[in-house]
Amino acid sequence: MKLQNFLPTGHFWDNALSILNARKRLGYFPNPRKPRSFNEHILAQKWAFRGDLALASRVTDKAEVKKWLSEIGMEHLIVPTLGVYKNTWDIEAFHFEGELIAKSTHGSGEALIRTAQNGKAFSLEDLEVFRSWFSEDYYKRSREPNYKGLSKRIIVEPLLRDETGNPPKDFKFFCADGEPFAVQVDHGRYTHHTRQLYDTSWQLLPYSMCYDRNPVPMRKPVLLDKALEAARQLSKGFGFVRVDFYFMPSGLKLGEMTFFPGNGAERFSPAEGDAQLGRQIRKVSFTADQTAGMQKRKA
Template identity: 35%
Template sequence: MHKELNLSAPKTYNEKLQWLKLYDRKPEYSRMVDKAEAKNYVASIIGQQHIIPTYGIWEKFDDIDFEQLPDKFVLKTTHGCGGVLICKDKSKLDIVAARKEINFSFKHNYFAYGREWPYKSVKPRIIVEEFMVDESGVELKDYKFFCFDGEPKAMFIATDRPHDTRFDFFDMDFKHLPFTNGHDNATKTIQKPQNFELMIDLARKLSKGIPHVRVDLYNINGKVYFGELTFFHWGGMVPFVPEEWDYTFGSWINLPGIKRK
């Protein structure tokens, strides 16, 4: 970020994320970031109808019985970001390359990279789930809600992934917010999604009692599905442009009164 980190009196969003990494360490956070365990956790709060179906969970790549899987599926590791393999035609799947990619992901310790504490005790596994696309027919847009003590304040929509990823931020009235963070805005007009109010309600339920968490959702054929829970957007290491928005987002985080050790 090219400036000194203020942990004694953090003001910005990115500074407060570093503080939360150090001092807000609840055991249930590990379950919430595990891509397999999170499904059960979320289903217990908002219902199984919002969970993308799972075909299986394995500890080793070579344990997967690909003959039993459908022609299309998504294969991912459970212990962090990345490690995602999208298969649109099983007959064309390069098993050797897939094994190499997943085993490479297994070697990554996401706690060691950015000190994101919830990932420290997540066991690396492989989960395979149903392949889905949204109304575009070619992609699956993310709707990512920034929630603070159970209240969604802002969200962004990720489009045109993975080759030309764009992020567009909106408030809860779906007013476009004038800043960038990590990626440029889209060149096309982003339409307000179906079930926007439902997504806000689900995000509110999933973030209740948590100082800050990003709730990621999908909107597929009129149905809302859970994506993942993210405690540290960009690891708290990517600037807002202009910088004033780093302070705006930071003002929404009320740091809990946790005794420092």
């Protein structure tokens, strides 16, 4: 178990640990009080969250976000749910069919993909994995405030497949003050993982983060404009949020909403991409502030 699970929580400790983690991984001391780089902007949101933190916690929860989508009239984005479980006994007793994926509603990154046989999808080893998920407090591990106090549950969904028969690519829209400014696309997640970043006009950017950059541009997705508009609606009211979509033959489906990608400590390649993407956040936020000011003066 990681050391941060045993250290005190609260604003000071959460931010101190986050800054030290970023220093170790990035090679420079980030300044969240005067953010310039992309990672500093992410850490700045930990220092002083911009937006409704209670709503951010709700949409972080992989089950609660679906209720929220229904409330705001965006049911078409919801991935179907096979079940939400508070313990492993209920999972073991449930009768499943077909391909499915299990995730924790309160954590990040965990997933099991299985195919049910005779109604049973999960082995005894899988149930042990679920017990470890139930025991984890992702807030203590990451110090991301939106995870604090989330109910610990497992959500099971049908496994999505695109027109090629493969699990769909997820397109991750970086948004600042309700406006998308970059799109992340991952390739070969289960083979040779590479990553691309595009601007909103679908121009491939000359840097990547965390994984090697795939230099071959993708064709502009048919659903890009619809996804940009949906990202604007979902990100409204937050300083920064990454909105993830699956592009399906039937339309868009929401994957998740992430407020602290990489925990503010993802290395860029080349390194100057960190500063370049940070400038994009400032540009978008400055435009949003100007627009808000003009609207106030008109009112």
